[in-house]
Amino acid sequence: MEMLSLKNEPIELRVAILKKMGYSSDGTFIFDSNGKMVVDPYVDEAVRIDNMVILHGSEIVLDSNPLSLAGYFEDHGEVF
Amino acid sequence: MSDDIPSNSDVLAGITKGLLEHAEEKAMAWVERFRNHEIIFIEDPCTIDRVKRQRKGPEWKMLGEVIKDRKLRLLAQMGLTLRELENDQEKTRSLRSKIHHRYGRDGLHIAEAVQNNIISNFIGLESPYIGEPVDLTNRVEKLLNDIEKYIVFIGPDDKGDVLVRRVSIRLDADVPDTLILFGAYKAKRVAISVRSKIEKAFSSYATSSVETKIKIIIFINKLN
Structure with missing residues (x-):
């Protein structure tokens, strides 16, 4: 599976991707379809649009950091 | 300004619209690939x-x-x-x-x-x-x-005699099978001095250590 980096992608594209997945953003944080702020359960912090990863498993939006990614691998296995 | 020549704001609006449409198209294609399990973001x-x-x-x-x-x-x-x-x-x-x-x-x-x-x-x-x-x-x-009970992380400002008391109390009260001291840089010297005092005071425990130039791990093990 290809890892597509959003590092150099503009905010408009990030927002558009999130919208297509049923999320929204105020330009900083991310909200789910119920308008609830998306919180990364592995670090217990709100996910910021400029540092997000979107992974499989019901389209999980997480903060991009080693603790969250290791947690994801523990829960889902190394699926990519 | 002539009706044929677009104003600056019209040009900007056109560029913005174009960029947004491009982002929309790109997002749509990428999300489809994501849903096909071809990519992750x-x-x-x-x-x-x-x-x-x-x-x-x-x-x-x-x-x-x-x-x-x-x-x-x-x-x-x-x-x-x-x-x-x-x-x-x-x-x-x-x-x-x-x-x-x-x-x-x-x-x-x-x-x-x-x-x-x-x-x-x-x-x-x-x-x-x-x-x-x-x-x-x-x-x-x-x-x-129970890491706080079994491992003593020695800080650079910790005093040797205070640590010896702390470690002795733990060995006397809990009688653990193993107690570990860790010190790095300045604290390495403190750890070594604590070890020698503990060795003298507790004949029922033996120590061993692993060390590098900057760090030391001292294992204090109960003798069977």
């Missing part, structure tokens, strides 16, 4: 690569075999990550802060114990004397779950 590929590489490394293979508890496994992995990030102050600070925020001071100490090779050395020392793998798991998880 990430910020920095290095972060994922580092985590994946670590999970394939020999130390994680050993730790992962022994540590079964999910929280402890995560913290152990973070210890390996902290070790790898030791030369990157900003990333180290950020990860330590996330570990502390989610798992508190004990969680950070568990990660530090792995970062500083304390747990791998402990497993290396204990495994020859333990029959069943499950017993080793219990022993290591007990140590990690």
Whole structure:
């Protein structure tokens, strides 16, 4: 599976991707379809649009950091 | 201005509209690829690569075999990550802060114990004397779950005599099978002096150590 980096992608594209997945953003944080702020359960912090990863498993939006990614691998296995 | 020549604001609006439409099209194509399980979206590929590489490394293979508890496994992995990030102050600070925020001071100490090779050395020392793998798991998880009780992280400003008292009280009161002292840089010297005083005061315990130029891990083990 290809890892597509959003590092150099503009905010408009990030927002558009999130919208297509049923999320929204105020330009900083991310909200789910119920308008609830998306919180990364592995670090217990709100996910910021400029540092997000979107992974499989019901389209999980997480903060991009080693603790969250290791947690994801523990829960889902190394699926990519 | 002639009707044929667009104003600056019209040009800007056109460019913005064009960019948004382009973003929409790109997003649609990418999300479709995501849903087909062809791609995932990430910020920095290095972060994922580092985590994946670590999970394939020999130390994680050993730790992962022994540590079964999910929280402890995560913290152990973070210890390996902290070790790898030791030369990157900003990333180290950020990860330590996330570990502390989610798992508190004990969680950070568990990660530090792995970062500083304390747990791998402990497993290396204990495994020859333990029959069943499950017993080793219990022993290591007990140590990690009660890290403040079994590992003394010596700080650079800690006073030797205060530490000797603290360690003596623990050995007298809890009679643990193992108590571990860890010191780095300035604290290494303090750890060595505490060790020699404990050796003299407790004949029922034996010490051994693993050290590098800057760090020392001292194991104080109860004699059977």
